[in-house]
Amino acid sequence: MAEDKETQEELVKEKEEKAAEYDASQIQVLEGLEAVRKRPGMYIGTTSSQGLHHLVWEIIDNGIDEALAGFASEIDVVVEPDNSITVTDDGRGIPVDIQKKTGRPALETVYTILHAGGKFGGGGYKVSGGLHGVGASVVNALSTELDVVVTRGGKRYYIDFTRGKVKTPMKIIGDAPEHEHGTKVHFVPDPDIFTETTTYDDKILVQRIRELAFLNKGLQLNFTDKRKDTAEKLSFKAEGGIREYVEFLDKGKDNLLPEPIYVEGQYKGITVEVALQYATNATPATC
Ligand code: 0RA
Numbered sequence: 417m418a419e420d421k422e423t424q425e426e427l428v429k430e431k432e433e434k435a436a437e438y439d440a441s442q443i444q445v446l447e448g449l450e451a452v453r454k455r456p457g458m459y460i461g462t463t464s465s466q467g468l469h470h471l472v473w474e475i476i477d478n479g480i481d482e483a484l485a486g487f488a489s490e491i492d493v494v495v496e497p498d499n500s501i502t503v504t505d506d507g508r509g510i511p512v513d514i515q516k517k518t519g520r521p522a523l524e525t526v527y528t529i530l531h532a533g534g535k536f537g538g539g540g541y542k543v544s545g546g547l548h549g550v551g552a553s554v555v556n557a558l559s560t561e562l563d564v565v566v567t568r569g570g571k572r573y574y575i576d577f578t579r580g581k582v583k584t585p586m587k588i589i590g591d592a593p594e595h596e597h598g599t600k601v602h603f604v605p606d607p608d609i610f611t612e613t614t615t616y617d618d619k620i621l622v623q624r625i626r627e628l629a630f631l632n633k634g635l636q637l638n639f640t641d642k643r644k645d646t647a648e649k650l651s652f653k654a655e656g657g658i659r660e661y662v663e664f665l666d667k668g669k670d671n672l673l674p675e676p677i678y679v680e681g682q683y684k685g686i687t688v689e690v691a692l693q694y695a696t697n698a699t700p701a702t703c
Pocket of ligand 1: 478479482505507508509510511599
């Protein structure tokens with residue numbers, strides 16, 4: 417009985433939270449992307465190097481969501497010679513159909529309307545982290561240039577923007593093999609926003625990309641830094657997930673167990689995974 421009451425209370429709370437979230441998203445839709453450029457800190461926390469890197473995490477997170485939905489298996493991250501970023505995933509490709517409500521292609525709406533991400537896939541679409549679906553349009557608002565190529569249904573579509581505004585409306589740029597699908601996003605962070613630095617740190621990028629591979633079992637993440645003469649592609653994939661992550665973190669330490677303790681369980685549709693090792697000479701975790 418007590419459990420029933422708890423469940424009921426949780427359901428009511430969940431409903432209230434959903435309503436509040438909806439109200440908030442509606443307000444932000446009205447504000448548009450000018451609000452993001454006026455107060456970038458509100459959306460990415462800081463305009464320091466950390467904020468600059470946050471743009472990459474947001475775009476990668478969108479690809480990871482597509483992988484979690486079961487449609488993408490590989491994400492490619494490239495630092496271009498001019499310090500711009502290209503992220504490619506082999507998911508379904510962002511929808512390109514004209515939406516009834518806006519009369520605009522869904523692809524355009526994803527990048528020009530705050531919170532548009534959550535509208536696809538029934539609200540619960542954004543699951544991998546970040547800013548709950550505001551990612552793509554925030555990155556667009558804070559970039560001097562953002563262009564996207566979507567491959568789906570035997571066609572390649574292109575759109576580009578400057579500082580959040582459509583520059584080239586969506587158009588078909590060619591045919592593609594019927595089986596090919598995915599999304600390629602390229603963006604140039606705006607130096608008017610990122611006044612401290614617009615230079616990406618390869619170590620920060622590699623560390624997070626490696627970590628994301630551990631956290632998303634089976635997903636292949638690639639990284640290439642084209643600013644280097646000898647740009648090699650680094651690939652990360654962890655079939656063992658966080659179990660492998662703990663082994664990686666504890667490498668070279670005095671581990672008390674031959675292998676990590678590992679438990680996995682589900683509760684109300686949420687999966688929890690725990691991997692645990694004891695080490696006598698533990699130092700702060702670095703990756
Ligand atoms: C919702 C629906 C569909 C694709 C996506 C989202 C999608 C979003 C992103 C963002 C980055 N990469 C992405 N890949 C896919 C497809 C719905 C359909 O095919 O019917």
